[in-house]
Ligand SMILES: Nc1ncnc2c1ncn2[C@@H]1O[C@H](COP(=O)(O)OP(=O)(O)O)[C@@H](O)[C@H]1O
């Protein structure tokens with residue numbers, strides 16, 4: 001994975017009828033990574049993609065893809081970028097190969113190069129045997145894979161996939177995700193959007209979570225648990241013989257404690273690190289019996305659920 005940023009947005013904003021649907025979005029996608037744009041339906045994912053491609057204009061802010069401004073130089077962006085829209089369109093009476101030829105033609109590829117590349121992408125998406133079958137006979141999953149082949153024909157350096165697994169059964173989802181996960185090996189950067197956490201967790205290197213048009217979390221998947229968590233990383237449950245307001249105050253003073261709430265004889269403590277030792281000392285020093293303590297690390301699941309419910 002390179003550290004070159006190939007896609008960047010600065011305060012990217014979109015309004016429909018005065019309502020802000022994408023709100024000052026700042027995204028950074030590195031070369032040859034799989035980047036997941038995650039968010040519940042209506043979060044603004046598709047609108048963001050359309051702005052990245054120059055298909056709709058931002059109200060303010062900007063997007064750059066390979067250094068080209070998406071609004072001012074959309075053709076340069078499109079030349080380097082393959083786009084899989086939410087709803088696929090094929091010529092149903094044409095075969096898979098014929099559909100791909102049409103795309104190659106649209107992209108001004110010469111015949112020889114096109115044939116070679118078509119064979120290659122059919123292989124890549126596992127449709128060699130169905131190459132000469134009319135698309136109307138394809139399953140949903142096969143169409144989705146043909147859609148990805150379609151996007152890859154012109155050898156894009158970036159592919160943007162809008163809900164690439166929508167409508168697929170679990171096996172189709174797995175095959176599609178495996179296919180997407182392999183794209184960086186072919187020197188292709190991937191931006192995919194999804195409303196399913198497990199999908200982006202499975203194949204993405206970095207993710208951004210979008211809720212109501214706002215970026216709530218962005219970063220490398222393996223670092224997200226640590227940083228970006230609003231309100232601390234750990235939740236420590238402390239059961240005491242008596243959770244007095246004084247005890248709440250004392251624990252609240254411990255460095256690294258973000259929040260303390262008492263509920264009956266339980267204290268819910270949100271912290272930046274595992275502070276069980278310091279908390280137990282504070283409880284005992286206050287002359288209160290400590291019954292038990294449990295620590296739980298926030299997962300991405302927790303964060304996403306939180307925003308999902310709010311969204
Ligand atoms: N062409 C449009 N005109 C008006 N509102 C739109 C249009 N497209 C999307 N929206 C609204 O913008 C918000 C974001 O939509 P969208 O980007 O499609 O979200 P997502 O792809 O995350 O489900 C939604 O509230 C949606 O209703």
Ligand SMILES: [Mg+2]
Nearest residue numbers: 045046047086
């Ligand atoms: Mg969408």
